[in-house]
Amino acid sequence: MKKSFVGALGAVSALLLAAAGAAPAVAAQTSDAPATTPAKAAPVKAVNFAGTVALSNCSGSVIRTPNSQPNDPALVLSNGHCLESGFPGPGEVIVDQPSTRSFSLLNASGTKVTTLRASKVAYATMTDTDISIYQLTKTYAQIQSGYGISALTLNDAHPTQGSAIKVVSGYWKRTYSCNVDGFVYRLKEGDWTWKDSVRYTSSCNTIGGTSGSPVIDTTTGKVVAVNNTGNEDGERCTENNPCEVDQNGNVTVRQGINYAQETYIIVPCVGAGNKIDLSRAGCTLPKP
Missing domain, CATH: 2.40.10 (Thrombin, subunit H)
Structure with a gap:
């Protein structure tokens, strides 16, 4: 649980805020197919610190x-x-x-x-x-x-893989932008195990003090998760180094990747x- 304030100060100078985003893939059109109007991108809700x-x-x-x-x-x-x-x-x-x-x-x-x-x-x-x-x-x-x-x-629905999100930290007054990379069957850290956790893409490089930050879907403006941890040192399933466990018991360690817990279940x-x-x-x- 590195995301509480403990140990955060040393990480602040290394903080990089990166916004995740990629151009949408466009299917190639054959020469005899009529041109189509590209689909419009989903509108993005303004996300700030209010609340x-x-x-x-x-x-x-x-x-x-x-x-x-x-x-x-x-x-x-x-x-x-x-x-x-x-x-x-x-x-x-x-x-x-x-x-x-x-x-x-x-x-x-x-x-x-x-x-x-x-x-x-x-x-x-x-x-x-x-x-x-x-x-x-x-x-x-x-x-x-x-x-x-x-x-x-x-939000009263399960978050969606690939959706754009922002992690908004009231402690640091910082916002992190990335996407939902996927979902973890079991996330194990020390003595604790969490179910169906959200895994971020790498640009949500959250630090100590961001624990508890709302994770906001930028399309709906609603909270889909609460930020809680990340693997700091590449260790396996230890405190501050959670590991992913799949349904077959296989363990994956992703150093530098951070996670959140879904909130629709509340x-x-x-x-x-x-x-x-x-x-x-x-x-x-x-x-x-």
Whole structure:
């Protein structure tokens, strides 16, 4: 879990921000075929820092589900390994744990506009995924009326291979652009194992402190994953060096490649009033 702040400062000077992009392939036309109008590229949503937050050691974002209401208590999404109480152990699931953690809320340009405060850790785990969800003391409507900032919406569908994404770090106020390179059946790091993780193309060279950053699909503008780790040294399945394990147990190590955990699985687990309800139909998040 290199993506927390620990060990990040040495990497900052080496940071390279690269935007991934390639010209679309165009099929050759035969001489007797009528000319066709090229398909238009999908429109790109503007992605900025509005709604992202900085934690003491990580990044995060104010998020909502498609069914969240303006007067619901707002939620902040980050990583399980960013919890103020330390890493949850394998198999550990935390629900409704009191918290007064503070978050610096950023506007579109990355300027802090206020400090938000948690009332509790609504849900957190590092089993199967790596997420923490904090419930705040303010509602979406209060944040919107007070600061003009809307929450980021979680996509309720699985991310798509090849889609253009941005990883937006509130901690560093940096944005990384790349594509979804593929999906990892099992991503193993130290004692933890995560399912169906997102693997980035190489230009999302995220560093310590970017843990918990929202991964935003640039076509929809919605959150599809939460940034959480990468292989630093080429080691095999050790802390800060996750390895990929396929369905047959084959292990692949990709030094310098970074990963995220999908967030569509959160949506079925959020009920009325933004309450995390692990008994809801379709909810597959680990239970205590």
